[in-house]
Amino acid sequence: MMTLDKKVEDLKVLFSETELQSKIKELATAIENDIPEDEEIYVICVLKGSVMFCADLVKHFKHPIQMEFIRISSYGHETRSTNNLQAIDLTLPDLHNKNVVIVEDIIDTGLTARFLTDLFKIKHQPKKLLFVSLLNKKCARQIDIEPDFFGYEIDDKFVVGYGLDYKGYYRNLPYIGYFPC
Secondary structure: OOOOOOOHHHOEEEEOHHHHHHHHHHHHHHHHHOOOOOOOEEEEEEEOOOHHHHHHHHOOOOOOEEEEEEEEEOOOOOOOOOOOOEEEEOOOOOOOOOEEEEEEEEEOOOHHHHHHHHHHHHHHOOOEEEEEEEEEOHHHOOOOOOOOEEEEEOOOOOEEEOOEOEOOEOOOOOOEEEOOO
C-alpha cells in the first residue's frame, strides 16, 4: 500500500460542494447562451481531471450534446506542470463546422489550453470553439491565453478534489481543497 505524504485531513476547503454546483449551473447557462438553442454542442472532456466537472456541467445543458473524451497530461506525479505535454488519446470524430466546447479542470501555465485551442482550430475547424475551465490560475500563466468561461480564479495553491489529483489520489472528493504550506 502506498503511503501519501499529503493527507486528506490536512486539506483546507477552498470551494465547497455547494459552491461548486452553483457555479457550474451558472457556467452552463452562460455557455448555452453563447450558442443558438437549436444547434448541438460537442463537449470535449479533457481527462482525467475534468471528468467530474464535465459530467455535472452537461447535466444543465438543454442543447443536444455529443460527449467526447481526450487525454493529455502535463503534471505526471508532480505538483507543478512539467511543461511537457503528453497527448495520450486525441481520437475524435469530424468536428468541422460544429460547436465545440472544451472542458478543462484548471488552466495554469496555459500550455495545454494553447495546445488544444490551436489543435482544434487547425485540425477540426469548428464553427464555434469555446474553452471552459473550472479554475483559472493566472499567476502561473506562461502563455497569454484566457478561457472563454471559468468558474473561479485562484492564486498559487496546489489544489485537489473534484477531479483534481495528487499522484492520482483525491479526485473523488466532492469539494476542492488545498494543502497549506
